[in-house]
Amino acid sequence: MHALSRSTPTGNLRLSSFVRMRRSSGPSRAVWCVYRSESVHFPNGIGTSRADWQSSCAVLNASSKPPSHQDQPAEVHGGGADHVDAVNVHQAAIDLNLNLVPIDSSKSSSPAVPQPPKPLTITDLSPAPMHGSQLRVAYQGVPGAYSEAAAGKAYPNCEAIPCDQFEVAFQAVELWIADRAVLPVENSLGGSIHRNYDLLLRHRLHIVGEVQLPVHHCLLALPGTRMEYLSRVTSHPQALSQCEHTLTKLCPQAAREAVDDTAGAAEYIAVNNLRDTAAIASAKAAELYGLQVLADGIQDDSSNVTRFVMLAREPIIPRTDRPFKTSIVFAHERGTSVLFKVLSAFAFRNISLTKIESRPHRNRPIRLVDDAYEGTAKHFEYMFYVDFEASLAEVRAQNALAEVQEFTSFLRVLGSYPMDMTPWSPPPRGEPEI
Numbered sequence: 001m002h003a004l005s006r007s008t009p010t011g012n013l014r015l016s017s018f019v020r021m022r023r024s025s026g027p028s029r030a031v032w033c034v035y036r037s038e039s040v041h042f043p044n045g046i047g048t049s050r051a052d053w054q055s056s057c058a059v060l061n062a063s064s065k066p067p068s069h070q071d072q073p074a075e076v077h078g079g080g081a082d083h084v085d086a087v088n089v090h091q092a093a094i095d096l097n098l099n100l101v102p103i104d105s106s107k108s109s110s111p112a113v114p115q116p117p118k119p120l121t122i123t124d125l126s127p128a129p130m131h132g133s134q135l136r137v138a139y140q141g142v143p144g145a146y147s148e149a150a151a152g153k154a155y156p157n158c159e160a161i162p163c164d165q166f167e168v169a170f171q172a173v174e175l176w177i178a179d180r181a182v183l184p185v186e187n188s189l190g191g192s193i194h195r196n197y198d199l200l201l202r203h204r205l206h207i208v209g210e211v212q213l214p215v216h217h218c219l220l221a222l223p224g225t226r227m228e229y230l231s232r233v234t235s236h237p238q239a240l241s242q243c244e245h246t247l248t249k250l251c252p253q254a255a256r257e258a259v260d261d262t263a264g265a266a267e268y269i270a271v272n273n274l275r276d277t278a279a280i281a282s283a284k285a286a287e288l289y290g291l292q293v294l295a296d297g298i299q300d301d302s303s304n305v306t307r308f309v310m311l312a313r314e315p316i317i318p319r320t321d322r323p324f325k326t327s328i329v330f331a332h333e334r335g336t337s338v339l340f341k342v343l344s345a346f347a348f349r350n351i352s353l354t355k356i357e358s359r360p361h362r363n364r365p366i367r368l369v370d371d372a373y374e375g376t377a378k379h380f381e382y383m384f385y386v387d388f389e390a391s392l393a394e395v396r397a398q399n400a401l402a403e404v405q406e407f408t409s410f411l412r413v414l415g416s417y418p419m420d421m422t423p424w425s426p427p428p429r430g431e432p433e434i
């Protein structure tokens, strides 16, 4: 499939669909970079097996260029002496059919004849200069989505790039079309957004930050629509789940319909002039798409918070000058009390865990163990995601991971990044948060 940019009915340009990447040269030889920083010193005994960690280092190509300061991620500016010795450079040309790049028709040989989209070359995919100009941040949804608000909280004054699927947001960063992606991973009422956990493992981006966004849902409909006439309520599955009880009270007769994003649901009602349908979305979406607010603050609990992570092509250098969180993913071979051992590696070092999530191990979903007398045990295999409150720059975190590595068959650091410590209080009902 090819990526096609398309204008939504309201004229918004959004990244859609997938892109097919065909490397024109052989796979680049990747070796793991090594942090050359005093603060990130791995204790003895694991230096040789550092690559086993599938670590949070950037993958580098043997012929990669030394980084200029401009290549440093925005999150580490002012980061002091620490620096990454290598950068993530795609040497292979990408055969990509993205018609996102404006074609300069003045240069085309015969302007009257439409030119086929010019395939992007590596030189077209120049990274956004970090200094002084807007950071390009990909998010899933259309303008008015909570992910757009999260992107603005994470990177004020950024250029938010709407993508119609989470996967496209990942690809936008990998293809240098965007500099960052901001994606929801969990909600205080609806739980984990599993799709993004699976995508974090499938892609090689790094978590470089998090934002916690109080989410204030509104029930939106065309002006003049009455609650009792509603036959359908549509929104992102997370939004439907966060408003389940309130919806049952407000419009028990309406069927629930899950779509890709909240603001997209609002846009759909406006564009198709649907008088029997309401959307759960933000007050900003109401303004953007000309809908009325039938009900305000309809989440089942006022402290409805969604946690988003910020993704980049390179990791940031972990520091100890502010509260940090580290996210890892691991799998383990069969063994007794492996999970207990893994978790105790943190507990015995007084490291708090803030999240444990398990997801099917797609490469090995089930392991069968035959017993001549008892039959066949069928063990579901999982990948385990853990967030813990410590920086990878701390020796206790490095020692904990070194111990975890002994019990696991796969271990990857997804990122070590500043915790979102911004003060907030749930908005009083009736005052939209966004």
Ligand SMILES: O=C(O)C(=O)Cc1ccccc1
Binding pocket: 140, 141, 144, 145, 146, 147, 148, 184, 187, 215, 236, 238, 239, 260, 261, 262, 263, 306
């Ligand atoms: O659909 C949106 O607006 C999103 O950004 C995803 C989402 C949905 C519900 C709560 C938080 C984020």
